[in-house]
Amino acid sequence: MAPNMAPNTANNILLVYGMPSLPAHSSRTTSKDYPYSFSLSTFNPEGRLIQVELADKAADKGTPVVAFRNKNNDNDNDNNNNNNNNTITLMTPVELPSNLTIAPLYNKIFTLTPTVSMTYAGIPGDYRLLTRSVVLTLEGFRKRFATYPPINDIALEVAKVLQKYTTMAGVRPLGLKIILVGEGRMFRVSAAGDVLEAKSDYLVIGDTSGGNFSPLDDEESRPDMREWAESMLKEAMEKRNGIYNTIEIKQV
DSSP: TTTOOOOTTTHHHHHHHOOOOTTTTTTTHOOOTTTTOOOOOOTTTTSHHHHHHHHHHHHHSOOOOEEEOOOOOOOTTOOOOTTGGGGGEEEEEEEETTTTSSSGGGGGOOOTTEEEEEEEOOOOOHHHHHHHHHHHHHHHHHHHHHHOOOHHHHHHHHHHHHHTTTTTTOOOOOOOOEEEEETTTEEEEEETOOEEEOOOSEEEEEETTOOOOOOOTTTTTOOOOOHHHHHHHHHHHHHEEEEEEEEEEEOO
């Protein structure tokens, strides 16, 4: 022991083991989750992974996204075919950092395969990383089997990538919630890698605090879904004070 070290001083003990000493009244030391709140793979005494929960909160602050099943009474003047009930529409505002930004650079809906599309709420950079990883896997599958996997397998691949970032050392979870649509099916994937297939007529992710995203359950009195979604998205963006010039729409 160094001659000038006080053996009973907590700060000195921390310094010996290479850990930075904390101020006596640091806000970090007063949290009930310390030292679990900054660890990806350490459960707190309540059995929760705090960083994964915070990643979900980051996604919930993202631009809202709506996916809904098209019905015969919905506006669909572009295709009046008999398979309209099997199609799904994705809608999300294109939120821009300033009025001088080119909108296409911020498009959120990505076509993974000819029959499956994906969009997100959360952090754009994390979405690019996720998309690149999933596309490489899908293209490898296509080259080997001359076809793409079904949407449920794609949803599991997305979940695998997200879950991987909850267990790797030196990284953080991806702050994303994902919606995948195609083949008449809708899936939602969370930052923890949970996969949910929606049986309802619609899915909503992102910051929905600014709008009433609850259409009527009664089939006969249900509003036109496209008009409802567009109205709610505009209302939500006004509450967010976001800059947007259009709502991105894709029917799958």
